[in-house]
Each structure stands twice: as structure tokens, then as C-alpha cells.
Amino acid sequence: MTGLTLALSKGRILDESLPLLEHVGIAPAGDIDRLLRVPSTRADVSLVMIRPADVPTYVEHGAADLGIVGKDVLMEHGGSDLYEPLDIGIAQCRMSVAAVKGYVAPRNRRLRIATKYPEIARRFYAARGEQVEIIKLYGSMELAPLVGLADQIVDLVATGNTLRANGLVEVEKICDISSRLVVNKASMKMKHAAIQHLIDAFRDADAKRVRAS
Numbered sequence: 063m064t065g066l067t068l069a070l071s072k073g074r075i076l077d078e079s080l081p082l083l084e085h086v087g088i089a090p091a092g093d094i095d096r097l098l099r100v101p102s103t104r105a106d107v108s109l110v111m112i113r114p115a116d117v118p119t120y121v122e123h124g125a126a127d128l129g130i131v132g133k134d135v136l137m138e139h140g141g142s143d144l145y146e147p148l149d150i151g152i153a154q155c156r157m158s159v160a161a162v163k164g165y166v167a168p169r170n171r172r173l174r175i176a177t178k179y180p181e182i183a184r185r186f187y188a189a190r191g192e193q194v195e196i197i198k199l200y201g202s203m204e205l206a207p208l209v210g211l212a213d214q215i216v217d218l219v220a221t222g223n224t225l226r227a228n229g230l231v232e233v234e235k236i237c238d239i240s241s242r243l244v245v246n247k248a249s250m251k252m253k254h255a256a257i258q259h260l261i262d263a264f265r266d267a268d269a270k271r272v273r274a275s
């Protein structure tokens with residue numbers, strides 16, 4: 063039997079993955095709040111729980127055969143050496159530029175952009191020919207324009223509630239974001255039948271999820 067390891071992003075993606083994993087027949091069979099490596103309800107598939115930003119690294123190195131991770135993380139990771147066969151449609155949001163309501167761009171200096179996604183921001187402004195200063199943050203980006211740390215932020219928006227609550231407005235959408243199934247390239251060759259079976263099962267689970275919603 064070919065053993066498979068699936069890397070799951072802890073947090074929001076893990077929470078939203080659980081119904082899909084159930085459908086695919088690989089629900090966690092252990093304490094997902096404590097264990098980092100958890101057996102699944104299928105003897106040949108085990109699950110590892112890791113920080114979202116680490117999922118591409120585990121899968122690229124073959125420490126996990128497959129992973130579930132946000133498109134934002136994949137875009138920021140850049141040039142990933144892995145396959146991305148399926149959009150599984152969970153954790154949907156968008157990457158956007160936001161600023162304080164009524165904000166006017168400064169004329170005498172570069173725009174300052176606060177973000178957890180410096181690569182995505184750099185590519186976005188470079189494509190528009192705008193020279194900006196990028197300030198890397200690890201969370202609570204919405205605070206930066208309020209305290210004068212930045213002119214704009216590049217961050218994820220879903221309902222828009224966090225922006226509204228902090229007096230910010232969405233200036234422009236950069237792209238839509240959802241979670242993707244990613245696969246190690248060597249595993250795709252060596253364990254092709256088992257992996258293709260899982261990809262098909264996730265596709266089917268996503269189709270059922272869409273029909274149900």
C-alpha cells in the first residue's frame with residue numbers, strides 16, 4: 063500500500079477543510095488541537111498540521127506528498143516547484159489595496175505600503191510602474207495607515223468588516239484568493255494512482271459543496 067502524507071494549514075483552512083476531508087474519507091482520527099501528525103480514517107493517509115506559510119516548503123521537499131494552502135501563500139512563496147492541480151474553493155477572499163477613507167496620495171515621496179505579502183505587493187506596484195517603499199508586517203495591517211506607518215496596505219479582504227471597522231476603504235482588488243491542493247512533483251510520478259484518486263475525490267467533494275451552497 064502506498065502511504066500518503068497530506069499537509070494541512072492550521073487555522074481557518076483546517077477548519078474549512080474538515081467537511082471536505084470527511085467527504086474524501088480522510089477525516090482526522092486523532093486530536094487535531096494537540097497532535098502535529100494525525101492518522102486519518104484511511105490507513106494509508108496521514109495528516110500533518112503546519113503553519114500556512116510552511117505548507118509549500120513541506121510539499122516541495124517531499125516531507126508531505128500533498129498540501130492544502132491559500133493561493134496568497136503560493137503567490138508570495140513564488141516560483142513554487144510543485145503542482146497545483148485543483149482549486150478546492152474554500153477560504154475564499156481577495157487580495158486588495160486599502161487606505162483610509164478620503165486618503166490622498168503624497169506627492170513629494172514614495173508611497174509607503176504595509177503588508178504581510180511584500181512579494182505580491184512589489185509585483186503589483188512594479189507592474190504599474192510605481193516605485194513604492196514596502197513595509198513588512200506580520201498581522202493587523204489595518205492599523206498601519208491609522209497611525210501613519212503606511213499610506214496604503216495590501217491585505218486579504220473577505221466581508222470587508224475589518225476594513226470598515228477601522229475606517230478604511232478598498233481602493234483596488236489585486237486578485238481573488240482561495241485554497242489550492244498542491245502536490246510534490248516526484249510523488250505525482252511515483253504515487254500517481256493514489257494521488258490522482260485523492261485529487262478526483264477532492265474535486266467531487268468541492269462540486270458537492272458548491273451544489274449545496
Ligand SMILES: Nc1ncnc2c1ncn2[C@@H]1O[C@H](COP(=O)(O)OP(=O)(O)OP(=O)(O)O)[C@@H](O)[C@H]1O
Binds near residue numbers: 071073074113134153
Ligand atoms: N478573512 C478571510 N476570509 C477567508 N479566507 C481567508 C481570510 N483571511 C485569510 N484567509 C485565507 O486563509 C488562509 C489562512 O489564514 P489564517 O488566518 O488561518 O492564517 P494566517 O493568520 O495567515 O497564518 P498564521 O496563523 O501562520 O499567521 C490565508 O492564507 C488565506 O488564504
Ligand SMILES: O=P(O)(O)OC[C@H]1O[C@H](OP(=O)(O)OP(=O)(O)O)[C@H](O)[C@@H]1O
Binds near residue numbers: 202217220223225
Ligand atoms: O474582510 P474580513 O471578513 O473582515 O476579513 C479580512 C481579515 O481577515 C484576515 O485576518 P485574520 O482574521 O485571518 O487575522 P490575522 O490578522 O491573524 O491574519 C485579513 O488579514 C483581514 O484582517
